[in-house]
């Protein structure tokens with residue numbers, strides 16, 4: 001008999017206060033980049049350096065393809081709990097509810113975590129159709145590749161595919177996460193300045209992540225000075241998040257960005273789909289030689305993506321996972 005652990009109760013999920021406007025220069029907003037426009041490579045590098053985050057407009061992911069996967073996900077999350085549980089628990093892949101990772105992190109969400117090339121996932125009945133997943137992944141991995149080519153070009157790294165090829169091979173570690181943040185009943189009794197943690201603050205371990213959400217707010221970004229700012233949702237754009245691996249490969253020139261999702265008192269659920277572009281397990285995570293000045297040392301000790309991923313699964317969500325790898 002399979003015994004399913006009960007999902008954590010609401011009082012085990014932390015509350016978050018709305019970010020105060022605070023001191024410091026006003027946030028100019030998330031940069032928007034059209035990857036086919038002249039100067040795109042420099043604009044991408046500039047956004048990655050300043051924020052570790054930007055949005056891509058005119059990205060080429062057909063709206064119908066994203067909408068179809070989102071609609072399938074919404075239908076899956078509307079199924080009876082017992083049916084959803086049959087696709088879980090997420091360890092690490094599959095359906096998860098309020099638990100994130102293996103070390104006690106919780107959030108007000110449910111999700112599907114799939115290997116991106118696994119189509120509908122290993123579990124039966126398939127939570128999403130293989131066609132919808134592969135069509136979406138096919139489109140969004142093109143965005144990840146174009147972004148990494150722009151990064152290489154903007155940083156003066158040759159060949160242009162030095163980074164993008166790391167996430168393109170058959171062995172590369174690519175995952176798709178679909179998150180569903182339902183409205184939270186507790187918030188009706190709390191002041192509007194209170195939100196509940198949907199997905200706690202963290203950095204993504206991969207090179208880049210490509211996120212698309214519906215029109216419900218909730219994503220927040222930590223600026224380099226530590227202030228949290230909201231990212232207005234835009235279902236016509238996709239958002240790019242710099243991950244730890246790109247920080248290592250650029251020897252810290254581009255830094256991964258802390259981000260989180262908070263669930264405010266709203267009646268509309270937030271649905272987001274995130275594609276994580278990671279390398280093959282055997283990939284060495286060493287700074288690209290072109291980015292090391294004469295005599296400059298790498299900031300990190302030698303490790304592979306496999307080592308990093310294994311270590312990541314032993315951490316808590318909010319931990320700084322790169323620190324133990326610094327020399």
Ligand code: GA4
Pocket residue numbers: 092100101102103105113175177202203204205206276312313314315316317
């Ligand atoms: C954060 C980015 C991705 O969502 C993810 C997450 C993963 C998980 O949910 O299983 C981790 C988290 C993420 C980093 C630290 C570990 C692993 C949960 C956790 C506490 C799928 C990923 O690759 O790393």
